Amino acid sequence: EVQLVQSGAEVKKPGESLKISCKGSGYSFTDYWIAWVRQMPGKGLDWMGIIYPGDSDTRYSPSFQGQVTISADKSISTAYLQWSNLKASDTAMYYCARHVRGCSSTSCHLDHWGQGTLVTVSS
Amino acid sequence: QSALTQPASVSGSPGQSITISCTGTSSDVGNYNLVSWYEQHPGKAPKLMIYEGSKRPSGVSNRFSGSKSGNTASLTISGLQAEDEADYYCCSYAGSSTFVIFGGGTKLTVL
Numbered sequence: 001e002v003q004l005v006q007s008g009a010e011v012k013k014p015g016e017s018l019k020i021s022c023k024g025s026g027y028s029f030t031d032y033w034i035a036w037v038r039q040m041p042g043k044g045l046d047w048m049g050i051i052y053p054g055d056s057d058t059r060y061s062p063s064f065q066g067q068v069t070i071s072a073d074k075s076i077s078t079a080y081l082q083w084s085n086l087k088a089s090d091t092a093m094y095y096c097a098r099h100v101r102g103c104s105s106t107s108c109h110l111d112h113w114g115q116g117t118l119v120t121v122s123s
Numbered sequence: 124q125s126a127l128t129q130p131a132s133v134s135g136s137p138g139q140s141i142t143i144s145c146t147g148t149s150s151d152v153g154n155y156n157l158v159s160w161y162e163q164h165p166g167k168a169p170k171l172m173i174y175e176g177s178k179r180p181s182g183v184s185n186r187f188s189g190s191k192s193g194n195t196a197s198l199t200i201s202g203l204q205a206e207d208e209a210d211y212y213c214c215s216y217a218g219s220s221t222f223v224i225f226g227g228g229t230k231l232t233v234l
Contacts (some may be wrong), residue, residue: 004190033151035223044126044212044225044226044227044228045161045169045212045214045225046225047214047222047223047224047225047229049222050222061221061222061223062220062221069179093168095168097169100174103216103222103223104174104216105155105216105218106217106221107175107177108155108157108159108216108222109158109159109171109174109214110159110161110169110171110214111171111174111180112169113161113170115168117170123198123222
């Protein structure tokens with residue numbers, strides 16, 4: 001069974017750094033792109049970027065380029081999303097999800113999702 | 124690029140059919156057959172319901188169907204059931220710079 005298990009909720013102060021994780025199991029982690037998706041309180045979904053754990057090839061949405069860093073450690077089947085300078089506006093639920101066949105002009109959908117990590121940034 | 128446009132809410136009675144529209148542009152919905160739809164119940168992660176415009180993943184009821192005309196994609200749910208009450212999001216590939224755009228979401232109420 002394919003599973004994406006995310007790290008637990010975080011409460012941080014503005015200016016702090018944070019790294020949340022997403023561990024894949026039940027499939028070959030290095031063969032599928034992993035995306036990160038933001039959902040701000042009461043709002044819709046925002047696609048942030050993707051990583052291919054096999055070679056750590058990473059792409060970002062223009063809206064999130066330079067704001068976050070996506071990485072992966074294939075040896076432990078885990079993808080990460082990190083911030084170096086959190087803002088109150090980063091308060092949101094963050095989901096990782098698997099792109100079935102990557103994200104290109106031939107295929108781009110998310111078939112399995114993690115349970116979400118709630119990040120709260122408040123002074 | 125702006126989010127895809129969805130109605131904020133739709134409603135229907137049990138047994139009825141409803142359709143949710145998702146309007147984009149010739150750079151996203153109109154240019155690729157790569158619209159997907161996700162169902163999200165309160166406090167839960169989204170679930171894939173339709174991909175590549177009209178394909179259903181294994182395990183998704185055939186009451187859910189997708190279609191596209193021009194720059195507008197649609198999700199139709201037939202034989203509405205109480206368990207269908209949720210938020211629904213459309214999503215489209217938008218090229219190698221933007222990659223993915225989601226719609227703003229539609230709240231489905233089963234009366």
